[in-house]
Amino acid sequence: MDAIFSRVSVRQFEEKKIENGLIVKILRAAMAAPSAVNQQPWEFFVTTDKNIIEKLSTVTPYATPAKNAPVVIVPCYRTDNLAVPQMVHIDMAIATENILLETEALGLGAVMLGIAPFEDRMEDVGKILGLPENFKAFTIIPLGYPKNKHPQEDRYEPSKIHVI
Numbered sequence: 001m002d003a004i005f006s007r008v009s010v011r012q013f014e015e016k017k018i019e020n021g022l023i024v025k026i027l028r029a030a031m032a033a034p035s036a037v038n039q040q041p042w043e044f045f046v047t048t049d050k051n052i053i054e055k056l057s058t059v060t061p062y063a064t065p066a067k068n069a070p071v072v073i074v075p076c077y078r079t080d081n082l083a084v085p086q087m088v089h090i091d092m093a094i095a096t097e098n099i100l101l102e103t104e105a106l107g108l109g110a111v112m113l114g115i116a117p118f119e120d121r122m123e124d125v126g127k128i129l130g131l132p133e134n135f136k137a138f139t140i141i142p143l144g145y146p147k148n149k150h151p152q153e154d155r156y157e158p159s160k161i162h163v164i
Contacts, residue, residue, distance in 0.1 A: 002105070003101045003104040006104060006151075006152055007101060007104040007152065008151075010108075010110055010111055010143075010144075010147075010149065011111050012146070013109065013144030013145060014144060014146070015070070016144065017070055018071050018108065018143070018144060022106050022108065023071060026103055026143070027046070027073075027099075028102075029098040030075065030096070030098050030099045031095070032098060033091070033094040033095040033097075034091075036083070036084040036087035036090070036091055037083045037084055039082050039087075039088075040091075041077040041082055041088050041092065042075055042076070042077055042091070042092060042095050043075075043077070043135060044073055044075055044076070045074040045129050045131075046071065046074075047071070047074075048070060048071055048072075052072075052128060052129070053067065053069060053142075054067060056125065056128055059115070059121050059125055059128070059140070060114070060115070060118075060121055062113060062114070065111050065142050066113060066140055069143060070143075070144040070145075071143050071144060072140060072141065073099060073141045073143065074129060074137055074138075074139070074141070075092055075095055075141065076131060076135045076137050076138060077138055078134055078135060079136055089116060089117065092116070096112055096139055096141065100112060103143050108145060108146070109144065109146035109149065110141050112139050112140075113139060115138060116136065116139065121137075125140065
């Protein structure tokens with residue numbers, strides 16, 4: 001539970017390689033996410049290729065934190081054979097949160113860079129990654145060892161709780 005209360009968005013990373021075992025742990029956490037009727041729509045594209053990372057860092061004005069990340073994970077989803085396609089973005093958001101929490105728990109840092117539901121961004125990422133037609137990019141997650149880390153702010157607001 002500590003990761004929930006310490007995780008912050010990390011946008012600057014040390015130039016340090018991430019061991020494959022840590023990436024596997026992060027992806028296992030992503031795939032442990034619940035999904036609507038257990039449809040598990042996810043596919044994960046992982047890259048350490050600086051050329052691909054550079055291209056991904058340009059798909060939105062907000063994607064620049066990817067530029068210097070040692071690893072980028074792009075969670076994608078299938079569009080075919082889904083039992084409840086209306087729930088796919090919720091499924092993907094939960095898997096993404098699991099990535100962010102496991103990254104924190106492992107002493108790494110990450111940030112979620114929004115792609116979906118913007119079709120132009122999703123298509124641009126799809127072209128960069130060479131995604132099949134039935135795959136859609138959901139988000140871009142650069143990760144690595146944090147260059148700087150600040151404490152999480154307390155966002156708890158009792159006034160937003162309504163007991164009825």
